[in-house]
Amino acid sequence: MSTDNPTPLSRSIGKAIANRRAIANLTQEQVAERLGIGQEAISRMERGVAIPTVARLAELADVYKCNLDQLLTEASDREDDQAKAILTIVGRLSNADRLLLIEWLKVFANRLLPSPTST
Incomplete structure (x- = not known):
């Protein structure tokens, strides 16, 4: 097609x-x-x-x-499919590299989250 x-x-x-x-x-x-x-x-x-x-x-x-x-x-673009894709990528890494990536991902995800507004 x-x-x-x-x-x-x-x-x-x-x-x-x-x-x-x-x-x-x-x-x-x-x-x-x-x-x-x-x-x-x-x-x-x-x-x-x-x-x-x-x-x-x-x-x-x-x-x-x-x-x-x-x-x-x-x-x-489904969340569970994206999680599977990430698992495939991470699965090819060494244990040390996986740990490094997880730490980086935590920092990066926290930066992307909207900051709480104070009222």
Whole structure:
């Protein structure tokens, strides 16, 4: 499916596809070759201009050696899906790096919270 004006969802899916490709350390050309399609098709999916079918997403998941749901949860704006995506990212870190990230996240999240107003 193609769209002249990428939607937030198509851009999110494209970003997740590009992210998984980077994690797999593959180029767009390598992915295109494995799928038997042109490199421009991969580029269009990653930019959110073309929305891949479920079958194509499954093929991409196979190439990237991840679960299909990982591609979809990374593109979701649902809180529980975002938590799963964060878990996947954190899970690749060493214990020391996870602890460092958790401390940084606490500080950062506290800075983003609205300050209480005094009445």
